Amino acid sequence: MIGGAGVELDPAARAILRVALAWLFARAAAHKLRDLETFRAALADYRLLLEAWLAPAAAAVAGAEAAIAAGLLLPGTGEAPALAAAALLAVYTAAIAVNLARGRRHIACGCAGPAAQAPLHEALLARNAGLVLLALAAALPAATRPLEPLDAASLAGGVAALALFHAAAEVAIANAARLRLLRSPA
Numbered sequence: 605m606i607g608g609a610g611v612e613l614d615p616a617a618r619a620i621l622r623v624a625l626a627w628l629f630a631r632a633a634a635h636k637l638r639d640l641e642t643f644r645a646a647l648a649d650y651r652l653l654l655e656a657w658l659a660p661a662a663a664a665v666a667g668a669e670a671a672i673a674a675g676l677l678l679p680g681t682g683e684a685p686a687l688a689a690a691a692l693l694a695v696y697t698a699a700i701a702v703n704l705a706r707g708r709r710h711i712a713c714g715c716a717g718p719a720a721q722a723p724l725h726e727a728l729l730a731r732n733a734g735l736v737l738l739a740l741a742a743a744l745p746a747a748t749r750p751l752e753p754l755d756a757a758s759l760a761g762g763v764a765a766l767a768l769f770h771a772a773a774e775v776a777i778a779n780a781a782r783l784r785l786l787r788s789p790a
Contacts, residue, residue, distance in 0.1 A: 612747040616755040620762035621742035625689050626676035627767060628735070633669035635716035640666065646714030650699050651706075668692060676742070686743035690736045697732040700724055715774075722778040731773055738766075 613621075636643040644662040647653060653661055672692065675685030703711060709724050 611744055613741065613744045615746040615749060615751055616758045617762075618742060618744065618746045619751075619755075619759050620766070621738055622676045622686065623759065624763045624766040624770075625686065625735075625739055625742055626673045627763065628673075628770065629669045629676070629689060630673035632716045633666050633673060636662065636666035636669065643714060646712055649708075649711040650703055650714075651708070652699055652702065665692075683743035683745070686739050690739035690743065693732050693736045693739060697729055697736065700728050700732070704729070722782060723784075725777060725780055725784065727777045727780055731777060 640659075640662050643666065644658050647658050647662055647665075648655070668688070669692070672685050672689050675681045676689065678685075700713070703709075704724055704726065711724055713722055713724060713728060715728075
């Protein structure tokens with residue numbers, strides 16, 4: 605048990621979090637694998653890695669995202685995939701924070717979805733912090749109760765709601781960053 609506190613999630617709630625995070629990581633991995641060179645260039649823009657490490661790091665990140673997505677869906681994997689998701693999201697958040705602190709707001713996030721080409725923005729930090737919390741919650745053990753047929757509807761509805769919320773947040777972040785660019789003096 606995490607921290608030994610004895611906190612358990614309802615198994616349907618845990619399943620919702622794990623499936624939603626798997627969807628997010630699978631989508632992110634697919635986005636990167638479709639055009640690994642563009643992702644490598646996005647990594648280069650962050651100026652956190654040596655040039656020689658960029659191509660292997662790009663492939664490793666995409667592979668890690670795919671492995672996390674699979675691990676979240678596989679039964680019996682325990683808390684490891686959710687903790688790996690939280691750790692990777694924390695690394696992304698740190699990379700964004702470092703570049704925001706450097707004043708490098710003009711670089712693209714490198715994320716999937718509408719925020720992919722949006723410049724860095726503080727809202728990305730808040731989004732990622734929320735995702736880290738969801739991943740940590742998904743790492744909690746499930747209470748022992750059998751899943752019922754109604755849980756399938758809860759799972760579908762919960763995952764759809766989280767996916768829609770994430771999509772809306774992505775559009776809002778992308779639009780906020782673009783609006784900031786429009787408002788800044790030329």
